[in-house]
Amino acid sequence: MFQPVKSVAIVGAGSAGWLTALVLATYCPFLKIALIRPRDNNPIGVGESTQPDLPLRLQAAGVDLGDFCVACDATIKCGIFYRDWNVVGDHYWHPFTTMADTGSYTAAHHYQQMILEDPRRYSHADYYARVHTSYETCVKRNLIAPEAALALHVDAVKLARYLERFLTKVELIEADHVEAVGVDGKIAGIELDGGRRAAADLYVDCTGFARALLGKIAQPTPLVYEANVNRAVAANVPYAEPASEMHPYTRAHAHEHGWTWAIPLRSRIGSGYVYHADFCSPEQAERNFRAYWGHERMRDVPVRHISFERDTLREPWVGNVVAIGLAAGFVEPLEATGLNWTISSADLLARFLGPQYYDEDSPAKYNALMRGYIHDVQDFVDAHYLLSARRDSDFWRYQTSRPYPERLMHRLEVYSAEMPNDRNRVKSFAWAFNEVSWLDILNGYGFEYRKIAVPPEQRARAEQALEQAAAAPRKGVDPRTFMPVAMSGQGTRLSGSV
Ligand SMILES: Cc1cc2nc3c(=O)[nH]c(=O)nc-3n(C[C@H](O)[C@H](O)[C@H](O)COP(=O)(O)OP(=O)(O)OC[C@H]3O[C@@H](n4cnc5c(N)ncnc54)[C@H](O)[C@@H]3O)c2cc1C
Structure with a gap:
């Protein structure tokens, strides 16, 4: 099978439909993109905590972030603050961080090592303040820490409206009747009212839990997964x-x-x-x-x-349909992975479509990569429940005693022998959370590592990073007045009140 791709029809106009259009329009400018939505459009309206990839994709497309933030009611997100997850009364902090890029033994690793070496002097409770400058700024002072200000909180409905206005080259088709026609395991076109019909070389199913396209051509195989919440x-x-x-x-x-x-x-x-x-x-x-x-x-x-009791698909790309967004699946709101999953899917699809065709191997390769990503999300989310010391309700007694995937149990064994690092993490596309994220979460549960041998120069570098963190001025800006000018992996430039 060899299929040239010059046109794509995206069906569904929630966050997934518009974000897929944004990514494909940015990275596949040769594509003719149509977005089809029912006139009684009804997106889910949640999904407002995002990850750094959202502002990065917006900027890549030429969106003015200040304008976007005003239009979309957006604020800066530096991370996630967890309360009462391990025991009632405690908390932990999962900021956005670029520390993982600095090597396999970061300041975060070094602080864990110091807890092992001298537990009376160093503690899990002090980890966040010592390792992340953002802890004091964000958590203690309620201010934006520019070095962690990498993502946004955004109104889901306004996000879709903004992208609709911005993506002027995407053809928007509205109809009272939108129905995919499946023939021999493929979508042959989308029937619209008034005898209209839309056709494309590839279809993207962004119809949310309805799965209105994929459902027409396949009996989807679910990924086996037990959700903690539904x-x-x-x-x-x-x-x-x-x-x-x-x-x-x-x-x-x-x-x-x-x-x-x-x-x-x-x-x-x-x-x-x-x-x-x-x-x-x-x-x-x-x-x-x-x-x-x-x-x-x-x-x-x-x-x-x-x-949101829906399966996640083992194979989101079947024939000439790729399911993206809730149509592909969902784990749960914890760690805000929904839009990141959508953007990652669209990124990957854009890479596959770069050569302007796909062939019989493309779906299997795409599906395998997406599965790796989803497993990473599932494991990371599950760890928040599995490791908890809470036993104060049937909910927590169940979550902390039920069987979890063998993969996660094995991972935790590997990490306890050697902290999550460059070597024991798969750093390919199939990678949702970096190793410092894992350390941040595991620290919240007092996770025990074994001591590791560290080359002296790496240890010295990590010690220096900790000292720098201690000495760094804690710059902070009021979340009520500041807007981003530019956001990057290095932190955010904030400017002027609006
Ligand atoms: C409770 C909850 C909380 C969440 N919180 C977060 C969060 O904080 N951060 C995050 O990143 N993600 C979060 N998510 C996930 C996030 O909401 C979704 O990933 C995101 O909104 C994308 O949704 P969607 O566009 O796939 O689906 P929807 O918003 O449901 O859009 C579906 C579209 O398809 C159309 N449609 C439906 N049926 C048909 C049909 N038969 N024919 C044609 N069109 C049809 C609808 O009109 C709509 O336009 C959350 C999800 C839930 C359930």
């Missing part, structure tokens, strides 16, 4: 005290039956209570969620109940 109650929560509530990070607060996300935007807080249907009813979840923010504040706030 429901959410979500709402737009009004600010009570913006000075303290507009924090430059996403907060993930664990509870007896699940956890709550808090994503501060400029005008409101995006929030949701996440739980597992086996341990909590929707009514109980809503009561817990409203009580969390306070009944007075939540009195007139409508909430939405969302089920």
Whole structure:
């Protein structure tokens, strides 16, 4: 099979549809791209905590980030703050960091080594303050740390609207009736009302949980995975005290039956209570969620109940259809991987389409790479539950005693023998979280490593990095007034209040 690709039809206009259009328009300028959406368009409306790849792709496409942030109610995200995940009353910090690029033995590794060497002097509790300058700035002072300011919180609905305005070369097709026609394991076209029909060389299924294209040509094989949570109650929560509530990070607060996300935007807080249907009813979840923010504040706030009990596909690319976004699958909101997964999928697809054709090997190669990425996400997310010391509810007793994938158990064994580093991590495309991210999370659970032999020059470099972190001035800017001018792997240039 040899299929030249000059045109792509993306069906679905949620975040995945528009982000796929953005990435393909940027990296495959030869493509004629159409985005097809039903007139009663109904995107899921969550997915507001992002990773550094979003601003990077926006900039690559020529988007002015300041303009984008104003239009999309966006704020700066420096990381994720975890509360009560290991034991009630504790916390840990997972900032964006570029430290992993500095070698296999970073300051983060060195601090773990010092805990092993002198546990009375060095502790897991002090790790974040000693290793990450952003801890004091973001967590203690509630200010943006430019060195960690690599991502955004963004209004999901406004993001789609912004990209619709920006991507003027993408043909937007709206119809009351949108139906994919499947023939012999391929999509032959998209039937629209009024006898119209859209056709392309390749189709991207961005129809979310509906999987309206892929479902027409294949009986999808799911990836075997047991989700920790599968429901959410979500709402737009009004600010009570913006000075303290507009924090430059996403907060993930664990509870007896699940956890709550808090994503501060400029005008409101995006929030949701996440739980597992086996341990909590929707009514109980809503009561817990409203009580969390306070009944007075939540009195007139409508909430939405969302089920995300859907399989992730083993093979998101089948025939001439590639499923991206929720159509391809979802793990859960923890660690904000949804949009990153979408962008990673679109990036990979753009690489495959670079030569302007695909062949019979392309789907299998693409699917294998995406599986590696998804496994990395699943393992990382699972570790947050598996390692917890909480036993205060059936939910936590189950999460901490149930079987987890052999792959994750093996990984943790490997990491305990030698901290996650350049050598024992697969640094290919199939890689969602860097080794310092793993150290940050594992530290939150007091994970025990074995001591490792470190060449003296590496040790000296890491010691120096720790000293520099201790001496570095803690620059911080108020999240309520600052906007990014440019964001890169090196940190963010922030300028002027808007
Ligand atoms: C509770 C929850 C919290 C989340 N939080 C985060 C987060 O903080 N960060 C993050 O990165 N990700 C998060 N995600 C994931 C994120 O929301 C999604 O990855 C993102 O919104 C992409 O959704 P989508 O565009 O694939 O699907 P949708 O938004 O559902 O869009 C589907 C589109 O397809 C159209 N459509 C549906 N059926 C048909 C049909 N039959 N024919 C034609 N068109 C159709 C719809 O009208 C819509 O335009 C979260 C997800 C959930 C469930």
